[in-house]
Amino acid sequence: MGDFGLDPETALKLIQMLLRGAGYFFAGFALLGLSTYVVFLCLEIFASQTHANVRIAKVPQPVVCVRAAEQNQDLIPAETPILAEAPSVIGEELMQEAESGGRAAQIAVSP
Numbered sequence: 001m002g003d004f005g006l007d008p009e010t011a012l013k014l015i016q017m018l019l020r021g022a023g024y025f026f027a028g029f030a031l032l033g034l035s036t037y038v039v040f041l042c043l044e045i046f047a048s049q050t051h052a053n054v055r056i057a058k059v060p061q062p063v064v065c066v067r068a069a070e071q072n073q074d075l076i077p078a079e080t081p082i083l084a085e086a087p088s089v090i091g092e093e094l095m096q097e098a099e100s101g102g103r104a105a106q107i108a109v110s111p
Helices: 008-050 087-099
Strands: none
Touching: none
């Protein structure tokens, strides 16, 4: 390559000038971006209060869930597991429950 005709001091000043120019450019770009962000932030904050035709949606009431501890865990006789009992014994048990006023009174029993 050929000699550009620059002495070391002039080349150093040229590099410093280029670096300083790049620094100013990026600082200005950052300042422009920050000011744009502030403008949009202010628009978002203050413009949302001035719209008269904006309707706020009503939030539906939440569904109340019953905790497992509050649920009734009593099994009616129709839901209890049946092992190997005779049908007559099961019918008698249901009749006894129906006479005592239990929840099994609602079940039709056919012997």
